[in-house]
Amino acid sequence: MTVKKEKKFKWPYPKIDHFPGRFERFRYRTYVSFQNFFLQPIKSRHCHFRCLINLLFYKLPFQNWFENRLWPIRPIPFLALITTATGYQLKDYSVKNIQENFQIVLRPLAISIGSVYASVFILRHFLKYFYFSYKGFLKENAKKPSYLTMAWGVLRNILLKTAPPQLSSCDLLLPNLPLPSLTDTVEGYVESMRHVLSEDEYVKLVKNSNKFVASEGRILQLVAWILHKFQDNYVTAFWEKYIYYSGRYSLAINSSIAQCVMYGENDLTQVYQVARLLYIETLANLSLDRQKYMAVGDGLLSTRHYRNIYNGCRVPGKECDHFQWNPPSRHALLVHKGTWYKVDTCDENGKLYSVDQLAKLV
Numbered sequence: 001m002t003v004k005k006e007k008k009f010k011w012p013y014p015k016i017d018h019f020p021g022r023f024e025r026f027r028y029r030t031y032v033s034f035q036n037f038f039l040q041p042i043k044s045r046h047c048h049f050r051c052l053i054n055l056l057f058y059k060l061p062f063q064n065w066f067e068n069r070l071w072p073i074r075p076i077p078f079l080a081l082i083t084t085a086t087g088y089q090l091k092d093y094s095v096k097n098i099q100e101n102f103q104i105v106l107r108p109l110a111i112s113i114g115s116v117y118a119s120v121f122i123l124r125h126f127l128k129y130f131y132f133s134y135k136g137f138l139k140e141n142a143k144k145p146s147y148l149t150m151a152w153g154v155l156r157n158i159l160l161k162t163a164p165p166q167l168s169s170c171d172l173l174l175p176n177l178p179l180p181s182l183t184d185t186v187e188g189y190v191e192s193m194r195h196v197l198s199e200d201e202y203v204k205l206v207k208n209s210n211k212f213v214a215s216e217g218r219i220l221q222l223v224a225w226i227l228h229k230f231q232d233n234y235v236t237a238f239w240e241k242y243i244y245y246s247g248r249y250s251l252a253i254n255s256s257i258a259q260c261v262m263y264g265e266n267d268l269t270q271v272y273q274v275a276r277l278l279y280i281e282t283l284a285n286l287s288l289d290r291q292k293y294m295a296v297g298d299g300l301l302s303t304r305h306y307r308n309i310y311n312g313c314r315v316p317g318k319e320c321d322h323f324q325w326n327p328p329s330r331h332a333l334l335v336h337k338g339t340w341y342k343v344d345t346c347d348e349n350g351k352l353y354s355v356d357q358l359a360k361l362v
Helices: 022-030 035-039 045-059 064-068 075-089 095-100 103-131 147-162 182-192 199-214 216-230 236-244 267-290 304-308 355-361
Strands: 312-315 322-325 331-336 339-344
Touching: 075 103, 095 103, 103 147, 182 199, 182 216, 199 216, 267 331, 267 355, 339 355
Parallel strands: none
Antiparallel strands: 312 322, 331 339
């Protein structure tokens, strides 16, 4: 009798045991850290070379902004190519000439940056309009895929093995929001209001819609077309500002993210449930901030809404509200029987509390 091996569960969060300080957070969001490389024990030149390659291509916490605009090319190889191309153009100049006139470097450097990034730009657009825009596999038999789907699958495996995406590495490569024609938009709206309005109101709506299509509708459609060509989502900015943030209606209480614990035979059970939730939510918060959370759908799904889960607040305004993002907080709010408590999730040195320690605090 053969026993099927259970699929090993993959923990979605990286190993985090301390809360990042200002400098550390600035480092992993901005610069490259070589500390992992220098702290590794090196026993031989072969091991040294292997660790160096592993460091440069896989282990370094690259700048999130930089990497998200270069993926699937890593920042270190990108900078190495620029340096190599610049050095090749300056091979006929001596160090003394460069020191006396540093402007000699500017032109070769600009050419190198432009040529290398042009290659990355072409590669990213190929992925955007072929790999990320391909949906043929959704309508095919999984056991008999087409040759195009098989080619897409091979490319997918190559990308996942050579350049595993971070949480938001692929957001800029996802297909743009499609722009329907003006006629389809107006006809769809009018048809949706047929059973909502009275007969007189519906006739008036049809008359106004025809007038809109013949006049200002064309200008607005042209503006939408321009935004559609230069933005991946031409609706969100308008919707957030003029509908969501400008709404003067009351906000629903369930619009804020929270966890609710209402089960357990005794208070001790609830305490440990709360402690586990605090610990897991803290790890999730720090993982999202580092962009080390598992990419949703291997990068095929948008993750832009994730940034609104933690560390954000809608600030009321007189005519229009705005959303404010903050660094990860070292505490959480706990509500029990109408009383609000502030619970620290790490000690004064930034070390994260364990579940048992959080249970004692709670």
